[in-house]
Amino acid sequence: MIKYDPSIDYDDFIETYNRSGKEEATKLARDLYNLSFQQIKRRMERQTDYTYDRTTGTYRHREVPVGSSDKFMSLEELEKSRQPVQNLEMSAQGMDFDKLVMELIYDRGLELSRYIRINHGTRTVIIDKKSLINDGFQVVEN
Structure with a gap:
């Protein structure tokens, strides 16, 4: 059948x-x-x-779950809650030059701290030469 x-x-x-x-x-x-x-x-x-x-x-x-309809937004509610994205262009007038320089120095220091360790107690500097070379840097000794 x-x-x-x-x-x-x-x-x-x-x-x-x-x-x-x-x-x-x-x-x-x-x-x-x-x-x-x-x-x-x-x-x-x-x-x-x-x-x-x-x-x-x-x-x-x-x-x-019961009552879950309250947890979801309708398309209309979602559209109403949408906020325009602000334009984040840097203007020379609005940016504090000293603050910009400090941020650049801080970024450079963070990059160097991956390769260089300074121990003030023992007065030694440890340089990770292998990582520097692997990451594309040239090591020049004087």
């Missing part, structure tokens, strides 16, 4: 049930799929991740 399994639009069925109730979902099942409400309900429980929520009297996905 061949089992008849029409392709059922479970999303539409659930939306009809949640919006209009069991009577409308029963009519949809009978008219569109020639199945009873119980047959579609059993197939839905086996083949989908929808579950019945007794507290709200609706069907929902298993992963979606």
